[in-house]
Amino acid sequence: MPFYQRLGDVPRKRHVQFRDNGTLLTEEVMGLEGFTGNESILYHLHSPCRVMELGPFEPIMREEWVPEAHAHRHFKTFDTAPEGDEITGRRLLMWNNDVEISLCRPSAAMEYFFRNGEGDEVVFVHEGSGTLETIFGELPYTEGDYVVIPRGTTYRFRPEGPQRYLVFETPGLIEVPRRYRNQYGQIMEGAPYYHRDIHPPTELHTVREHGEFPVKVRVRGGYQTYVVDYHPFDVVGWDGYLYPWTFSIHDFEPITGRIHQPPPSHQTFQGQNFVICSFCPRKLDFDPLAIPIPYHHSNLQSEEMIYYVSGNFGSRKGVEVGSITLHPSGLPHGPQPGLAEKSIGLHETHELAVMCDTFQPLKLSRFAQSLDDGTYWNSWYANSDVASDAGLTSHL
Ligand SMILES: [Fe+2]
Numbered sequence: 001m002p003f004y005q006r007l008g009d010v011p012r013k014r015h016v017q018f019r020d021n022g023t024l025l026t027e028e029v030m031g032l033e034g035f036t037g038n039e040s041i042l043y044h045l046h047s048p049c050r051v052m053e054l055g056p057f058e059p060i061m062r063e064e065w066v067p068e069a070h071a072h073r074h075f076k077t078f079d080t081a082p083e084g085d086e087i088t089g090r091r092l093l094m095w096n097n098d099v100e101i102s103l104c105r106p107s108a109a110m111e112y113f114f115r116n117g118e119g120d121e122v123v124f125v126h127e128g129s130g131t132l133e134t135i136f137g138e139l140p141y142t143e144g145d146y147v148v149i150p151r152g153t154t155y156r157f158r159p160e161g162p163q164r165y166l167v168f169e170t171p172g173l174i175e176v177p178r179r180y181r182n183q184y185g186q187i188m189e190g191a192p193y194y195h196r197d198i199h200p201p202t203e204l205h206t207v208r209e210h211g212e213f214p215v216k217v218r219v220r221g222g223y224q225t226y227v228v229d230y231h232p233f234d235v236v237g238w239d240g241y242l243y244p245w246t247f248s249i250h251d252f253e254p255i256t257g258r259i260h261q262p263p264p265s266h267q268t269f270q271g272q273n274f275v276i277c278s279f280c281p282r283k284l285d286f287d288p289l290a291i292p293i294p295y296h297h298s299n300l301q302s303e304e305m306i307y308y309v310s311g312n313f314g315s316r317k318g319v320e321v322g323s324i325t326l327h328p329s330g331l332p333h334g335p336q337p338g339l340a341e342k343s344i345g346l347h348e349t350h351e352l353a354v355m356c357d358t359f360q361p362l363k364l365s366r367f368a369q370s371l372d373d374g375t376y377w378n379s380w381y382a383n384s385d386v387a388s389d390a391g392l393t394s395h396l
Pocket residue numbers: 297299304327333395396
């Protein structure tokens with residue numbers, strides 16, 4: 001998506017004969033918005049329509065939790081037991097019509113290939129590394145990477161070591177924020193990252209194997225399995241603007257100011273009615289009268305979920321690595337009592353966190369209910385012990 005790429009062999013012009021040992025290859029245009037959006041052109045050994053067997057369709061079932069009270073929430077995810085693989089192990093936390101947010105700690109290898117046929121995905125890698133094997137080639141990833149997978153990408157995870165992900169799935173597009181790009185698409189000066197920070201697939205290996213290969217496709221609210229008689233990574237070359245890529249949260253260049261910068265300065269991606277932001281270690285506001293932690297704010301038209309990755313927020317009672325706070329719409333939120341005063345004179349923060357703000361309300365799952373601490377809503381109450389013991393979280 002961010003810029004033109006090419007891997008493997010492609011013919012001199014599009015839509016002309018291209019052969020592999022005399023056999024005419026199958027050209028596939030994989031594109032968005034009809035034939036007017038970004039696209040890539042892939043050259044296959046086999047027709048990508050070739051299906052040997054139709055497998056089962058499994059509808060996606062969501063178990064909703066409707067809390068008795070509308071309140072700020074704190075979910076502790078760290079001790080979630082590993083289960084499933086990189087797809088079946090996604091445990092849905094919250095969702096609306098624009099985005100689904102899941103936690104994933106896979107314990108099993110994917111015995112099939114996967115393709116999201118109805119949405120884009122962002123996998124934030126909290127722990128672990130490995131390679132995302134894709135039809136566009138190998139995409140290495142490591143801790144701190146956002147792995148951005150556009151719809152239509154057939155892939156399989158090849159993990160190394162224990163894995164922990166925060167997964168976003170959306171029927172919309174995951175994009176570099178419009179205001180970071182000039183009219184030609186180049187990321188401008190002043191944006192918190194540049195094209196060099198975006199990593200496309202590194203190598204393309206054309207697999208010429210035959211056999212029985214299940215491909216699970218997310219489509220129409222469920223998973224449809226197809227069995228094909230050739231290895232799905234049969235591409236000899238491709239070029240275009242549509243492909244999976246990684247961006248490391250550690251390459252996000254924080255923007256700081258003399259007085260406090262608002263959350264949009266941390267924006268990393270734009271989605272359909274939501275944004276994803278990265279809160280990275282940085283110098284804090286440097287005006288002599290600055291208050292380095294945020295003013296209270298009422299996110300009247302958005303919901304704010306923050307996933308805590310690492311850093312010193314442990315001093316804030318109850319919030320730990322893997323914690324998620326949810327500040328739903330309609331309510332003000334801000335630092336707990338005493339924290340603004342306590343923050344004065346601080347020069348830097350070492351926190352690392354991922355935030356997702358949605359413009360429509362989020363539903364909560366039964367899984368989220370099981371992780372809810374049930375007391376966070378009370379942490380602003382002047383007499384609560386949380387207030388006196390609270391540390392400094394710079395980005396509430
Ligand atoms: Fe906020």
